[in-house]
Amino acid sequence: MSLLRVENVSQHFGSLIAVNGVSLTVGPGELRAVIGPNGAGKTTFFNLVSGFFPPTAGRIVFDGKDITALPAHKRVTMGMARTFQITEIFPELSVRENLRIPVEVAAGMRLMPWQSRKTDAEMQERVAQLMELGGLAAKADRLVGELPHGDQRATEIMMSLALKPRLLLLDEPTAGMGDQETYDITRLIRRLHKDQKLTIVLIEHDMRVIFHLADRIMVLAEGSILAEGTPVEIAADERVQAAYLGKAA
Amino acid sequence: MNGLNKQATNAAVWLVLLTMPYWMGAVGGYTELACRILVLGLAAMALNFLLGFTGVLSFGHAAYFGLGAYGAAMTLRYLVPSTPLSIVVGVAVGTLAAAIIGAMIVKLRGVYFAMVTIAFGQVFYFITFRWNSVTGGDDGLTGWKRQALKLGFTTIDILGNDKAFYYTILVLFAVAAGVMALLLRSPFGRTLVAIRENERRARFLGIPVEQHIWLSFVISCLFASLAGTLYALLNNFTDPRALYWGQSGNFVIMAVLGGMRSFWGPLVGAAIFVVLQDYVSTQTENWMSFVGLFFVLVVLFFPRGVLGILRRKAAS
Amino acid sequence: MTQVLVFNVFNGLIVGAFYALMALGLSLILNLSGVINFAHGGFLALGGYLAYTLIPYIGFWGALVVAPFLTAAIGLVVERLLIRRLYGRDPLYSLLLTFGLAYMFEDGTRYIWGATSLPYPVPAILTTPLSTEFFFLTGYRLFMVGLVAVAVASLFVILSRTRLGMRIRAGTLDLETVSVLGVNVRILRNLNFGLGIYLAGLAGVLAAGMLGLAPTIGASLIMPSFVAIIVGGLGSLPGTLLGGLLIGVASGITTVFFPSATEAVMYVMMGLVLLLRPQGLLGEEGRTQ
Numbered sequence: 001m002s003l004l005r006v007e008n009v010s011q012h013f014g015s016l017i018a019v020n021g022v023s024l025t026v027g028p029g030e031l032r033a034v035i036g037p038n039g040a041g042k043t044t045f046f047n048l049v050s051g052f053f054p055p056t057a058g059r060i061v062f063d064g065k066d067i068t069a070l071p072a073h074k075r076v077t078m079g080m081a082r083t084f085q086i087t088e089i090f091p092e093l094s095v096r097e098n099l100r101i102p103v104e105v106a107a108g109m110r111l112m113p114w115q116s117r118k119t120d121a122e123m124q125e126r127v128a129q130l131m132e133l134g135g136l137a138a139k140a141d142r143l144v145g146e147l148p149h150g151d152q153r154a155t156e157i158m159m160s161l162a163l164k165p166r167l168l169l170l171d172e173p174t175a176g177m178g179d180q181e182t183y184d185i186t187r188l189i190r191r192l193h194k195d196q197k198l199t200i201v202l203i204e205h206d207m208r209v210i211f212h213l214a215d216r217i218m219v220l221a222e223g224s225i226l227a228e229g230t231p232v233e234i235a236a237d238e239r240v241q242a243a244y245l246g247k248a249a
Numbered sequence: 250m251n252g253l254n255k256q257a258t259n260a261a262v263w264l265v266l267l268t269m270p271y272w273m274g275a276v277g278g279y280t281e282l283a284c285r286i287l288v289l290g291l292a293a294m295a296l297n298f299l300l301g302f303t304g305v306l307s308f309g310h311a312a313y314f315g316l317g318a319y320g321a322a323m324t325l326r327y328l329v330p331s332t333p334l335s336i337v338v339g340v341a342v343g344t345l346a347a348a349i350i351g352a353m354i355v356k357l358r359g360v361y362f363a364m365v366t367i368a369f370g371q372v373f374y375f376i377t378f379r380w381n382s383v384t385g386g387d388d389g390l391t392g393w394k395r396q397a398l399k400l401g402f403t404t405i406d407i408l409g410n411d412k413a414f415y416y417t418i419l420v421l422f423a424v425a426a427g428v429m430a431l432l433l434r435s436p437f438g439r440t441l442v443a444i445r446e447n448e449r450r451a452r453f454l455g456i457p458v459e460q461h462i463w464l465s466f467v468i469s470c471l472f473a474s475l476a477g478t479l480y481a482l483l484n485n486f487t488d489p490r491a492l493y494w495g496q497s498g499n500f501v502i503m504a505v506l507g508g509m510r511s512f513w514g515p516l517v518g519a520a521i522f523v524v525l526q527d528y529v530s531t532q533t534e535n536w537m538s539f540v541g542l543f544f545v546l547v548v549l550f551f552p553r554g555v556l557g558i559l560r561r562k563a564a565s
Numbered sequence: 566m567t568q569v570l571v572f573n574v575f576n577g578l579i580v581g582a583f584y585a586l587m588a589l590g591l592s593l594i595l596n597l598s599g600v601i602n603f604a605h606g607g608f609l610a611l612g613g614y615l616a617y618t619l620i621p622y623i624g625f626w627g628a629l630v631v632a633p634f635l636t637a638a639i640g641l642v643v644e645r646l647l648i649r650r651l652y653g654r655d656p657l658y659s660l661l662l663t664f665g666l667a668y669m670f671e672d673g674t675r676y677i678w679g680a681t682s683l684p685y686p687v688p689a690i691l692t693t694p695l696s697t698e699f700f701f702l703t704g705y706r707l708f709m710v711g712l713v714a715v716a717v718a719s720l721f722v723i724l725s726r727t728r729l730g731m732r733i734r735a736g737t738l739d740l741e742t743v744s745v746l747g748v749n750v751r752i753l754r755n756l757n758f759g760l761g762i763y764l765a766g767l768a769g770v771l772a773a774g775m776l777g778l779a780p781t782i783g784a785s786l787i788m789p790s791f792v793a794i795i796v797g798g799l800g801s802l803p804g805t806l807l808g809g810l811l812i813g814v815a816s817g818i819t820t821v822f823f824p825s826a827t828e829a830v831m832y833v834m835m836g837l838v839l840l841l842r843p844q845g846l847l848g849e850e851g852r853t854q
Contacts (some may be wrong), residue, residue, distance in 0.1 A: 053339070071457075072452055072453060073452050073453070073455050073456060073457050073458070074455075074457075076453060077379055077455060082453060082454070084453075088447055088449055088450040089447065090442075090443060090446035090450065091446070091447075092446060092448060092449050101439050101440065101443045101451075102454045102455075104436040104439065104440075105440070105454055109436040110436060110437065110440050110455075110456055111435075111437050111459075111464075112435055113431065113434075113437050114431060114435050116560060159450075159454065163454065178341035227312060283741065300657075305654060306655075307655055308660065330816050334724070346709070353836065353840055354839060356843045357843060358654055360600075360601050360656045360660070361799050363601060363656070363660055364791050364794070364795060365795060365839065367836075368792055368795065368832065369832075370792050372829075372832045373834070375828055376829075379825065379829075380716055383822075425567065443620040458679075479853065480596055484704075488602045494656035495668070498661070498664045501661060502661060502664075507662065524712075527767070535672050535676060537668050537669075537675075538668065538669050538672035538673060538676070539672060540665075541664075541665040541666065541667070541668025541669035541670075542661065542669060543665065544661055544665025545662055545666065545669070547649065547661070548658045548661045548662045549647070549650065549662075550650070552654070552658060
């Protein structure tokens with residue numbers, strides 16, 4: 001049974017067709033990569049899946065339920081978390097505070113007007129675990145906005161993880177990073193995939209990362225699916241090469 | 250602000266508030282001025298719950314302040330000479346209005362939200378102005394006074410005894426401030442800060458942003474209307490000016506002046522504003538220009554507010 | 566009955582045209598710069614008072630031409646010195662600033678020209694009715710509607726045909742791109758503000774002729790502008806125009822049936838729009854931010 005099934009989804013912005021009849025099926029535990037030249041519609045695709053806006057056409061089924069019209073925050077509650085191309089965190093709060101919020105939301109406490117000391121300790125414990133996992137423990141009380149790019153991304157990923165998601169959507173997690181940071185984030189994602197058994201869909205440009213992580217790859221170009229397959233198949237695909245080289249011109 | 254600093258500040262504030270009637274006279278003030286600082290400070294703190302902590306640009310709080318005032322006044326004038334009941338009615342009216350209006354406007358943000366809150370403020374101003382058979386119109390509602398509190402074992406003469414009234418207000422203020430502080434420190438309070446810091450991220454953490462903003466709005470207006478009832482009781486009078494957009498602006502400037510990101514900031518801002526206004530109005534007829542100039546200067550030179558500046562100095 | 570209704574609808578259209586003129590200026594500034602110019606009413610009053618002061622020297626028509634430009638010039642200075650500093654910041658600050666300016670304008674006009682109402686001398690040619698049957702069609706009212714129509718039409722021509730206008734429209738949609746394309750955004754905002762204030766000043770001169778001058782006319786006329794924008798459509802100038810006219814006509818009709826509710830009806834309309842279509846009648850979906 002697939003976890004996520006996107007059926008023939010399209011997004012029109014006036015006369016601009018950003019996403020054109022894209023379908024995708026992701027089974028539990030998979031790590032799927034979505035690649036393609038700039039402007040291919042990858043982020044728009046993510047926006048549709050995560051509920052940023054409703055699709056012009058098509059259906060999205062998550063865990064057997066039709067979520068096409070479901071608002072974004074409800075998709076999160078159902079178990080879908082995402083990160084953004086431009087990191088969305090709470091820059092003027094500390095790492096600890098950043099993580100505390102999703103931990104509490106995931107524990108169903110978002111409307112609680114008070115908190116017992118015991119629960120407070122439990123929340124703090126969970127936050128500490130997440131920081132440890134993300135390699136952020138040493139920076140717990142620093143303001144996230146002041147941290148290097150890689151740590152901000154890691155915080156964002158940990159915030160998503162705090163929500164105990166079934167599906168994690170990562171939008172260019174290594175964008176703008178140097179080699180070391182890329183390595184660290186890739187390792188983190190791999191750990192999340194293997195140890196936490198998370199289902200992950202990942203938009204990426206960095207081929208090394210993709211080859212290291214992905215089970216299968218979907219290639220988008222100009223809003224449509226260009227190719228699909230294993231990393232080896234995609235690497236050998238001439239159409240894919242043409243799409244990238246063509247766009248580079 | 251670390252824990253110890255916070256406790257020290259809290260202690261200092263309460264000490265000052267508890268003893269204010271006694272030293273107020275010595276610095277050229279009077280008990281009624283102290284009462285006004287408390288009441289308007291409460292209103293500004295209530296506004297700041299929404300403005301400073303949830304990041305919502307609400308510019309029409311005078312509406313709920315005024316509804317509280319009129320609710321209390323009309324209860325005492327037309328219904329029953331009971332001060333506690335007047336407070337309850339005032340708060341109920343203001344909160345109900347906030348619940349309804351909040352639901353209507355919660356999809357808007359930024360300047361559009363501000364415009365709509367101002368417009369709704371004017372709606373209520375207009376109603377109190379026009380419905381003069383009931384509200385006394387532009388002349389205000391008179392013919393009533395706050396009643397002594399009959400507590401069974403004793404009667405507190407809040408009408409005749411200035412100090413007794415001050416401490417009554419202080420008790421209510423303490424309860425209100427306590428509840429607000431509790432909420433801001435709770436998981437719910439943290440979701441409000443999340444909304445302020447990055448609404449998109451809050452939404453994608455599973456927080457139903459509109460619902461939480463509505464709740465914050467209602468809570469904020471509840472305490473604003475409480476302040477309104479106390480204001481009416483303080484003056485034994487209320488008029489449409491309590492609802493005018495200028496009053497809303499005053500609350501915002503108090504919050505900004507004192508420091509929007511700090512809990513006690515709006516109270517400090519209210520104290521400065523009330524004292525300054527009191528002084529200036531005795532010196533010149535053109536106090537309106539001075540108030541206006543004050544707004545401009547605060548925005549240009551003190552956007553972080555007094556407590557904001559102090560915090561910076563402490564951190565550096 | 567019909568004649569009374571017609572009279573009031575026509576009256577409502579005049580009032581609506583006037584609201585639209587003021588609201589358009591406010592909307593221009595809001596759309597491009599994200600600033601709610603609470604002092605707009607103050608500029609309106611200033612326009613009226615400046616015209617009043619100029620009449621003895623250059624006559625009614627001279628004042629009508631010069632006063633709005635003078636007001637706009639003051640607007641340019643205010644934008645340059647004060648408002649410009651606040652663009653990057655939270656909109657809270659520009660709202661507070663214009664709030665403060667509104668206070669200063671009102672008190673300032675009271676200080677300079679006195680608190681009592683001043684009658685505004687309108688030339689006799691405009692005050693005579695055009696016929697006994699349509700007695701309500703005084704020359705001044707027609708003139709006002711005509712002038713507003715010309716002003717609004719000119720505004721739309723400026724916006725669609727001139728370079729400045731196109732830059733303003735583009736800037737409203739995407740200021741960053743416009744800046745990257747080499748347009749001096751600072752000057753653009755400044756001129757746009759001036760244009761909006763010009764409309765306020767013009768509205769002020771017209772209002773003076775119709776209502777007389779008092780320091781409070783600014784404050785009393787700013788709310789209909791707000792409501793016109795909310796009803797007509799956030800971010801849409803045609804919407805603002807429509808909103809102003811609708812409010813005017815609605816209050817005209819209400820006067821016939823429920824005279825005491827005349828001022829309230831615009832708020833009722835606002836409430837309805839918020840419930841049914843929060844972005845306003847002609848507003849774009851998603852423009853609620």
